Amino acid sequence: MTAAGLIGWGPPFYLGRYMDMIRDHDTTTVFHIAVRAEWDADAGGLTYVPAAFANEGFIHWSYAAQLVATARRYYQGREDLILLRASRAALAAHLVDENLLGGTELFPHLYAPLLRSDVIETAAIAWLKNGEPEFLRGYLDNQVT
Numbered sequence: 001m002t003a004a005g006l007i008g009w010g011p012p013f014y015l016g017r018y019m020d021m022i023r024d025h026d027t028t029t030v031f032h033i034a035v036r037a038e039w040d041a042d043a044g045g046l047t048y049v050p051a052a053f054a055n056e057g058f059i060h061w062s063y064a065a066q067l068v069a070t071a072r073r074y075y076q077g078r079e080d081l082i083l084l085r086a087s088r089a090a091l092a093a094h095l096v097d098e099n100l101l102g103g104t105e106l107f108p109h110l111y112a113p114l115l116r117s118d119v120i121e122t123a124a125i126a127w128l129k130n131g132e133p134e135f136l137r138g139y140l141d142n143q144v145t
Contacts, residue, residue, distance in 0.1 A: 030061040030091065030108050032084040033075055033125070039082055047113035048084075061086075061095070061108040071125065071133040083123040083135050090118040 038050050053059060062070045067083075075081055088095065094112035099105055123135040 026064050028088050029064060029120075030086055030088050030095070031064065031067050032059060032061045032086070032110075032114070033071060034082050034084055036080050036082050039084070039122075046116060048116055048119075049113045053113070058096075058109040058111045059114055061091075061110060063108065066105070066107065067135075068133060072131070075125070075133075076131065077127055078125075079127075081125045083125055084114075084119050085121040085123070086114075086118050087120060090115075 034048070034050060039048060042048070050059060088108065091108075091110055091114075095108050095110050097106040097108055099107060100109075126134045126136055128134055
């Protein structure tokens with residue numbers, strides 16, 4: 001999917017209102033980059049569980065300040081992805097900040113299936129010519145913003 005294919009979906013939100021979260025190292029909101037087919041697979045269900053959950057036992061999330069680096073490092077150029085946004089408070093009962101690779105930067109990991117009702121907003125992910133990700137609002141028809 002390219003940015004051109006998303007005309008009419010609303011303004012990019014990463015470059016706009018979420019820049020303050022990134023600058024301020026906001027940790028009240030968490031983001032998960034999902035494979036669109038996995039998110040869509042059981043769209044009528046109550047929960048979302050990515051395929052990697054079976055092996056890892058948790059769902060990877062990022063804080064706003066980690067989002068661009070995570071997208072570049074693990075998903076560069078992929079066009080089959082969407083971004084999920086949730087409140088850290090809604091996931092708190094099963095969310096653990098940790099680094100399982102031996103570094104010092106902590107990432108939120110959700111040790112439970114994600115309740116779809118906890119997703120505040122979704123966004124399409126497009127890649128700019130300079131290799132930077134751009135997150136575009138409006139993937140779901142029933143956005144809660």
